[in-house]
Amino acid sequence: MSANAPITMSVLSARDYKSDYKPVWCPGCGDFGVLNALTKALAALKLAPEQVALIAGIGCSSRIAAYTRVYGFHGVHGRVLPLATGLAVARPDLTVLAAGGDGDGFSIGGNHFIHACRRNANLTYLVMDNAVYGMTKGQASPTTECDWTGSELTPEGPHQAPFKPLEIALAAGAPFIARAFANDPNGLARLICEAIEFPGFAMIQILSPCITYRPEQMGYKKRVHEDFQPTDRLDQAWQALVADDGFTTGLLWRAERPAYRPHAADGDPASLINSFRVE
Numbered sequence: 001m002s003a004n005a006p007i008t009m010s011v012l013s014a015r016d017y018k019s020d021y022k023p024v025w026c027p028g029c030g031d032f033g034v035l036n037a038l039t040k041a042l043a044a045l046k047l048a049p050e051q052v053a054l055i056a057g058i059g060c061s062s063r064i065a066a067y068t069r070v071y072g073f074h075g076v077h078g079r080v081l082p083l084a085t086g087l088a089v090a091r092p093d094l095t096v097l098a099a100g101g102d103g104d105g106f107s108i109g110g111n112h113f114i115h116a117c118r119r120n121a122n123l124t125y126l127v128m129d130n131a132v133y134g135m136t137k138g139q140a141s142p143t144t145e146c147d148w149t150g151s152e153l154t155p156e157g158p159h160q161a162p163f164k165p166l167e168i169a170l171a172a173g174a175p176f177i178a179r180a181f182a183n184d185p186n187g188l189a190r191l192i193c194e195a196i197e198f199p200g201f202a203m204i205q206i207l208s209p210c211i212t213y214r215p216e217q218m219g220y221k222k223r224v225h226e227d228f229q230p231t232d233r234l235d236q237a238w239q240a241l242v243a244d245d246g247f248t249t250g251l252l253w254r255a256e257r258p259a260y261r262p263h264a265a266d267g268d269p270a271s272l273i274n275s276f277r278v279e
C-alpha cells in the first residue's frame, strides 16, 4: 500500500489517520504530540480522510501534512493561510486545516495571519509555536523572548518585543482563539475537535517544545496551567490576556459571526472559480 493510500475501513482509529511516513522530527519534539492530538481529533469526529485537507507551510512543524493520512499540501513559506482560505471558500464541503510554525505564521506569513483573522473563512489553524526557527538551525523567531541568548546570530538576545499571537488575533477579529500544550495530547485533541466544529476561523497557538534548539522548553510542563475561561466578551478576553504569563491554556475567546463566503460561492464552487477567470 502506498503511504497515503485511501483507507476503506468504516471505523477509524487515530492510528489510521497517520501516514506510513516516519516523522523525521528530533526524538522528543513537541510536534509528535500535535500529530497525536490531531489524529485523535479526526478519529473522534469520525471524519472521512478524503473529506479533510491539511495545508501546511514551511518548517519542522509543517511536515505534519505528510504524516497525516488526509489530503495534504505543502505550500511555500508563510502562505499557508491564503492557500487554506481559498480551499475553504471554494470547497465548503471539506474540513480544511492549516498548520505551521511561529516563523511561518507570524513572520513570513504575518500579514496573511492578520487578514485571515478578520476574513473569517471556515478553517482551523494550528500554530506550533516553539519561539525558534528549528529547521534553519535555531535563529530567533517572532515569538522569541527579547533576552534569549541561545543563538549565535543574536548572542545578546534579539532585543525585540515578541509577537503576541493571541492579542493580535483578538485585535484582528478572529472569532475563535485558544492556546494549548503539545505534551497534553488529550486536551489538545479536545480543543482541535471544538475548533473544527466551530463555523469560522479557529486559531490554536500550541506551545510545542523544540528540544534541540530550546532545550529549556522541556520545563514547559511545569509552567502551563489551564486557566483561560471561554468568553465572548471583549473586556474579559483582554483582561485575561493582560494577566496572561504566556503559559495559560484553554479556549480564550469564542464569538460566532458569519463565516466568509464570497457571493459567487453560494451553493456552487464552480461559479466561484469561474468568477475569478479573466476573460
Ligand code: SF4
Residues within 6 Å of the ligand: 024, 025, 026, 028, 029, 030, 031, 060, 061, 130, 134, 135, 209, 210, 211, 212, 213
Ligand atoms: Fe522539533 Fe526543534 Fe527538532 Fe525541529 S529542530 S524537529 S522543532 S526539536
